Amino acid sequence: MPAVSAPVSRERLRGSMRRAVDQSLAGRPESAAGNPGRGSEIRLPRRAAAHRPPQARRADPTPRTGPGQRRAHNYVTELIINMTISLVKGQKISLEKESSPGLGKVVMGLGWDPVKKKGLFRSRAVDIDLDASCALFDSAKKPVDFVWFRQLKSRDGSIVHTGDNLTGQGEGDDEQIIVDLPRVPAEISYLVFTVNSFRGQTFNEVDNAYCRIVDTRNNNEIARYTLTGGGAYTAMIMAKIYRHGGEWKMHALGDQANAQVVEQLVPAMVGLL
Numbered sequence: 001m002p003a004v005s006a007p008v009s010r011e012r013l014r015g016s017m018r019r020a021v022d023q024s025l026a027g028r029p030e031s032a033a034g035n036p037g038r039g040s041e042i043r044l045p046r047r048a049a050a051h052r053p054p055q056a057r058r059a060d061p062t063p064r065t066g067p068g069q070r071r072a073h074n075y076v077t078e079l080i081i082n083m084t085i086s087l088v089k090g091q092k093i094s095l096e097k098e099s100s101p102g103l104g105k106v107v108m109g110l111g112w113d114p115v116k117k118k119g120l121f122r123s124r125a126v127d128i129d130l131d132a133s134c135a136l137f138d139s140a141k142k143p144v145d146f147v148w149f150r151q152l153k154s155r156d157g158s159i160v161h162t163g164d165n166l167t168g169q170g171e172g173d174d175e176q177i178i179v180d181l182p183r184v185p186a187e188i189s190y191l192v193f194t195v196n197s198f199r200g201q202t203f204n205e206v207d208n209a210y211c212r213i214v215d216t217r218n219n220n221e222i223a224r225y226t227l228t229g230g231g232a233y234t235a236m237i238m239a240k241i242y243r244h245g246g247e248w249k250m251h252a253l254g255d256q257a258n259a260q261v262v263e264q265l266v267p268a269m270v271g272l273l
Contacts, residue, residue: 085098086223087223089252090252090253092250094247094248095241103181105217106178106216108241109212110174110175112174112206112207112209112210113128114206115128115205128197128205129199130174130175131164131175131196131261132148132175132193132195133149134147134148134159134177134192135191135265135266136159136184136188137188137191137273138187138188138189139189141273143263143266144188148262149161149163156183156185158179158184158185159179159180161175161177179191189242189243190242192269193211194236195209195235200234202230202231202232203230203233203256206230209226210226210227211225211238211239213241223252225252225254234257234259235265236254237253237269238252239252239253242273
């Protein structure tokens with residue numbers, strides 16, 4: 001008859017389990033391993049707390065002192081700096097006062113969208129080819145130079161056109177003109193920004209046209225001018241940047257015209273200087 005092993009007592013089994021647990025907890029801090037003089041307990045992990053969306057902090061009406069107050073001031077200052085001015089037709093602003101001292105390079109971004117035409121089953125947009133340009137005038141209001149798709153840089157190198165957009169499709173600026181204000185020759189008093197259709201498409205086919213000026217030091221948008229409505233015209237004199245009292249200012253124009261190229265807009269531009 002085969003030998004039968006003696007049954008293991010309950011106390012012996014408990015002792016084996018305790019030794020196994022103590023060995024697995026060896027080397028851990030006492031707070032985790034329990035009191036070494038007593039049998040350690042096996043604890044099941046707690047169930048993870050249900051996820052709750054973060055609640056908005058209630059504004060503290062009392063002013064803070066010390067570092068906290070400095071951080072709050074910087075945050076408010078940043079909000080003020082990042083605020084964009086929405087210009088209306090005829091409004092003028094000081095670029096230096098609305099950004100910060102030492103203004104250098106700025107970007108004049110111009111954008112537009114094609115009007116979506118409703119079809120039988122869906123709406124579709126027809127490509128719209130507008131050309132952004134910059135005309136440079138001296139203090140006598142005589143044209144000195146032009147920056148456009150056939151000449152992407154001014155002769156003095158202070159103004160650069162980034163390239164032509166033939167469709168008007170996509171988000172953001174369709175065309176950009178970079179102006180290095182400190183490098184603009186002293187003889188130049190006016191920079192006039194225009195948009196025109198070389199193909200003769202009218203603004204009845206254009207939607208959401210705008211121009212905006214951006215400080216390249218921090219990519220903050222200083223001001224934006226958005227056109228409202230369309231019409232049977234092929235060009236728009238959007239805005240001008242000009243010298244006044246030793247600083248640069250911006251004037252939202254929004255004057256309609258008819259032209260295929262920027263040189264044809266000179267008479268209309270001179271009347272707005």
